[in-house]
């Protein structure tokens with residue numbers, strides 16, 4: 001972490017806040033508690049002159065106002081979004097980027113227009129391979145001046161649950177969450193969900209821009225091309241029980257019966273099981289699952305009853321999904337510090 005200073009880390013951490021883990025108690029994250037990740041500056045958008053262009057390899061290019069979008073059929077999806085860098089600060093050494101511990105996640109009710117219906121209206125050209133999403137935000141990254149852009153293969157873009165959202169939790173998007181329009185791709189890591197959308201461009205080739213070909217790849221070392229990050233790996237988190245010590249955030253709890261609670265999600269398949277450990281990961285017991293909120297794209301709730309005896313305990317939780325993906329006990333280091341879904345540890349003193 002030689003050229004990543006304390007000031008740079010604090011600067012990033014204050015611009016991009018996480019979801020405080022006690023907010024795991026809400027099925028849908030209150031908007032102001034949802035995490036934020038903004039690479040550059042938050043654009044100020046004038047709705048009167050804003051347009052969404054749907055262009056590239058299409059038969060009928062579209063240029064739509066915010067009212068045009070609201071005039072089309074609305075769809076709503078409740079989905080959990082997690083930053084691909086969640087867990088980065090738990091890597092040793094920590095790659096130079098947003099220093100998330102475990103809090104880069106949130107669940108929201110997104111409302112907007114189904115992307116497929118707009119692509120069908122524009123008419124996909126014969127050679128369509130990928131759909132490129134362009135945001136209004138500009139910056140310099142990896143030495144290159146750029147706008148934030150990401151693409152999706154056509155088949156993923158055409159899925160039912162993929163939206164261009166203008167509302168989050170029943171209100172217009174806030175500036176920091178992408179006003180006036182963002183992409184929402186349930187199941188995929190956060191970077192996919194391009195904010196401040198200005199163009200949807202149909203490409204006849206794979207997009208090779210910075211956020212696709214350089215960032216958001218799992219690379220073992222600098223010479224490695226790596227593999228692109230797509231769907232979220234499984235993760236269970238616990239709302240830390242008891243009360244925190246102000247500086248260390250270690251938990252204090254009275255002896256007796258406590259219900260441990262949290263949420264678990266995976267972008268690959270539904271959650272099959274959540275297990276809890278009361279001894280730092282030596283032994284594991286099953287937690288109880290419940291479907292809340294009721295959406296296949298949102299996290300599910302879990303609970304576990306614990307008779308807490310006096311002493312210092314290290315609590316952990318881990319999830320397995322129905323595709324057989326498990327949380328590894330040891331994190332798999334990579335140059336970008338992505339996808340670290342090794343289990344959460346919560347130190348609790350019972351007295």
Ligand SMILES: Nc1nc2c(c(=O)[nH]1)N[C@H]1C(S)=C(S)[C@@H](COP(=O)(O)O)O[C@H]1N2
Pocket residue numbers: 034035036037038039040081082083084134135136137148176177178189190191192193194195196
């Ligand atoms: N245009 C644009 N879209 C963006 C980003 C960005 O910096 N610019 N950040 C991405 C990343 S890395 C994440 S994790 C999510 C975060 O969305 P949120 O801030 O609404 O939680 O937005 C994604 N969409």
Ligand SMILES: [Mo]
Pocket residue numbers: 037082083084085190191
């Ligand atoms: Mo992210």
